[in-house]
Amino acid sequence: MSGSIEVRGLSRTFHTTVRRPGFTGTLRSLVDPERVAKHAVQDITFDVAPGELLALLGPNGAGKSTTIKMLTGILTPTSGECRVAGVVPYQERERNARNIGAVFGQRTQLWWDLPVRESFAILRDIYEVPKAEHAARLEEFDDLLDLSSFWDTRVRHLSLGQRVRSDLAAALLHDPPVVFLDEPTIGMDVVVKEQVREFLRYQVEQRSRTVLLTTHDMTEVERLAERVVLINHGRLVLDGSLDDIRRKFGSTWQVRATLADAHTDVVPLPGIAVLRRDGPRVVFGPDGPDAPTVHQALKTVIERYEVTGVAIDEADLEDVMRAAYVHAEAV
Amino acid sequence: MSLKAVRIVWRISLLNIRSAMEYRTEFLLNIAAGAIWQVSVIVFATVLLARFTGMGGWDSSDVLLIPAIRMLAHGLFVLVLGRLHFIGRQIQEGMIDVYLVRPMPVYRQVQLAYFPTNAIGDLTVAAGLMAGALSRSHLDWTVGRISYLIAAVLGGMLLEAALFAVVACAALRFPAADYWSRWLEELLGTFGSYPLNVLPKAVGGLLTYGLPLAFVAYFPAAVLTGHGHTTGVPYWLAAASPLLGVLAYLATRLLWRWSLRHYAGVNG
Numbered sequence A: 001m002s003g004s005i006e007v008r009g010l011s012r013t014f015h016t017t018v019r020r021p022g023f024t025g026t027l028r029s030l031v032d033p034e035r036v037a038k039h040a041v042q043d044i045t046f047d048v049a050p051g052e053l054l055a056l057l058g059p060n061g062a063g064k065s066t067t068i069k070m071l072t073g074i075l076t077p078t079s080g081e082c083r084v085a086g087v088v089p090y091q092e093r094e095r096n097a098r099n100i101g102a103v104f105g106q107r108t109q110l111w112w113d114l115p116v117r118e119s120f121a122i123l124r125d126i127y128e129v130p131k132a133e134h135a136a137r138l139e140e141f142d143d144l145l146d147l148s149s150f151w152d153t154r155v156r157h158l159s160l161g162q163r164v165r166s167d168l169a170a171a172l173l174h175d176p177p178v179v180f181l182d183e184p185t186i187g188m189d190v191v192v193k194e195q196v197r198e199f200l201r202y203q204v205e206q207r208s209r210t211v212l213l214t215t216h217d218m219t220e221v222e223r224l225a226e227r228v229v230l231i232n233h234g235r236l237v238l239d240g241s242l243d244d245i246r247r248k249f250g251s252t253w254q255v256r257a258t259l260a261d262a263h264t265d266v267v268p269l270p271g272i273a274v275l276r277r278d279g280p281r282v283v284f285g286p287d288g289p290d291a292p293t294v295h296q297a298l299k300t301v302i303e304r305y306e307v308t309g310v311a312i313d314e315a316d317l318e319d320v321m322r323a324a325y326v327h328a329e330a331v
Numbered sequence B: 001m002s003l004k005a006v007r008i009v010w011r012i013s014l015l016n017i018r019s020a021m022e023y024r025t026e027f028l029l030n031i032a033a034g035a036i037w038q039v040s041v042i043v044f045a046t047v048l049l050a051r052f053t054g055m056g057g058w059d060s061s062d063v064l065l066i067p068a069i070r071m072l073a074h075g076l077f078v079l080v081l082g083r084l085h086f087i088g089r090q091i092q093e094g095m096i097d098v099y100l101v102r103p104m105p106v107y108r109q110v111q112l113a114y115f116p117t118n119a120i121g122d123l124t125v126a127a128g129l130m131a132g133a134l135s136r137s138h139l140d141w142t143v144g145r146i147s148y149l150i151a152a153v154l155g156g157m158l159l160e161a162a163l164f165a166v167v168a169c170a171a172l173r174f175p176a177a178d179y180w181s182r183w184l185e186e187l188l189g190t191f192g193s194y195p196l197n198v199l200p201k202a203v204g205g206l207l208t209y210g211l212p213l214a215f216v217a218y219f220p221a222a223v224l225t226g227h228g229h230t231t232g233v234p235y236w237l238a239a240a241s242p243l244l245g246v247l248a249y250l251a252t253r254l255l256w257r258w259s260l261r262h263y264a265g266v267n268g
Helices: A022-031 A064-071 A093-099 A116-126 A131-145 A160-172 A190-205 A218-224 A242-249 A294-304 A317-330 B003-022 B024-036 B039-051 B065-084 B087-092 B095-100 B106-111 B118-136 B143-173 B175-191 B201-210 B218-225 B235-239 B241-261
Strands: A005-018 A034-048 A053-057 A079-084 A100-104 A178-182 A210-214 A227-232 A235-241 A254-259 A272-278 A281-286 A307-313
Touching: A005 A064, A034 A064, A034 A227, A053 A064, A053 A218, A064 A079, A064 A178, A064 A210, A093 A100, A100 A160, A116 A131, A116 A160, A116 B003, A131 A160, A131 A190, A160 A190, A190 A210, A190 A218, A218 A317, A227 A242, A227 A317, A235 A242, A242 A317, A254 A294, A272 A294, A281 A294, A294 A307, B003 B024, B024 B118, B039 B065, B039 B118, B065 B087, B065 B106, B065 B118, B065 B143, B065 B175, B065 B218, B087 B095, B087 B143, B087 B175, B095 B106, B106 B241, B143 B175, B143 B218, B143 B241, B218 B235, B218 B241
Parallel strands: A034 A235, A053 A210, A053 A227, A100 A178, A178 A210
Antiparallel strands: A005 A034, A005 A079, A227 A235, A254 A281, A254 A307, A272 A281
C-alpha cells in the first residue's frame, strides 16, 4: 500500500467569540456576541512521498496540530482536500485509521488503568492483527524501545518516557504505512529522546513508513528530517530541504582567518565579503543571496590565501529556524 | 455489530472490570455510592407503602412499579450506555481525538472507556425494588405483561440514553454543556418515580412533550396497571413508550454522528 500524503488547498476555519475587555465588555459579549472567523489553516498544499519523513514546523499556534488533525480524520476541513495512503480521512475515518498510526505527545491512547501489554492486546484485536504477527512486531519494538522492562506496569504508573515509548509501539503495532507524530518527544530526557529518534529512523529507513512529524526540537529535525514544511498563521511559508532553509535563513556564518602575511591584500571573493580586518586577522562573511555554504567559503579562503589559523562560526538550526520564523512573521 | 466486534467489546469490558476491581476500596466505595445515590427512591417506596394506600388514583403497589421500572432502566443505562454521562471529562482530556484515530465507532469507545462500578449499586437497589413491586402487585403476570415489562425497561434505558446523548452531542461542541447531564439526572430522579397526574397539568405536559421522561416509566406502568386511558395522552401513545425509546435512541445516534462530523476538538 502506498503511504503517500497529498494535501491540496487545505483550509480549516474555526468560529470563536471575541471577548471584549472589562466586566462591562464581558456582559456586552454575553448579550451581543461578536463572532469572528479564525483561519487556523489556510490553503496549504504539499505532498509527502512514501517512505519520507517530513517535519512540519512552525511556532505555537501556527496550525500544525490542526493540519495533523485533518490528516488523521479528527477534523473535517472547511475547504480543500487531502488523501492519506489514497484515503480521504474525514470521509472514511475508520478505513483511514487502519492505514495510520498517531502519537500525540501530550496524551496517551493506552488504557490508563491497564498494564501496557494489555493495551497492546486490545489494539491487536481492534486492528485485527494475527497473533503471530503481533508477537513478532512486539519483539522487534521491544529490542528498539526496551518495552519489556515496564510493559507489565499500569499506564498510570509509567514515567513520561516509558509512556511515550509505549504509545509509539501502540501506534505502529498494526503496521501502518503512514505515521503522524505530534511533538512525540516533548518533555523527555535526552537519553530517551535519542532512543525514540533511533526508533523513528529505523521505521523510515528499514520499514519505509511515511512519517509526518511536528516538533519544536531542532536537534530532532536535524537528525531525522531531510525536508521540512514551515507554516505560520496557518499558511505555508516554506517547503524545502534543510539545506534550502539554511541557504535562505542561515547565512550567518563567519570565517575567521589569520593570514601568514599581515600585509597581504584582501579582496572580496564571489559571494564572500570581508567583514572586518585587524592586521593579519580577517573576518569573512556571506555576501548576497548566492553566498556559498560555510564549508565552501572555508575552502575558498584557504585556497586563495596563505593562512596560519582559521575558525568558523555557524548558525545552528535553532538560529536558522528563529530567522525563518521572524521572516515568516514579517511576510 | 459483528461477532468479532462483540468479542472485542466483551474483552475490553472484562479488562475494565478487572482493572476496577484491583482498586479494592475505590471499587467498594463506588458500589456503595451507586446504592446510596438511590436512597431517595428507597425512602419514597418505604413511605408510600407504610403511610399511603395510593397516589393519584393509583394503588400503592401499582405506584411502586413506576420507580421499579425507572430504576431498573436507569441501572441498565448506567451499566451499558452510561459513559455519555460525564463525557465532558473525556472531551477535555482529548480522548475523543484518540478514539477518532482508531478503527472503531467513537460511541462504542466512549462506552468502553471504563467500567461503571456504581452501576452494581444502582442495579442491586433496582432489582430489590422490582422484586418488591412484583411481590406486592395484584396484577396477573401473563407472558404478554411480562414481555411488555421487559420491553418497557429496555425502552426506558434507551430513552434515558437518548436524553443523555443529546447533552453529550452538545458537549462535543461546548464541553461545559456536560453540566446539564447532572440536571437531567436530578430531574429523572426527582420526577421519574411518581404518577405524573399528581403534578400540575403544565408540569405534567412539560415532562411528557418537553422532556419526555413520562415515557421512561410512568406511561408503561400505567399501561401495565390498567391506567393507560387516564394519563392525558392517547392510549396508543402511552403503550408505544418502549418503541419510542428505541426510536429516540436511533435518532440520537444519527445526531451523534452529525455532531462528530462537526467536532472541532479541544485546544484548537
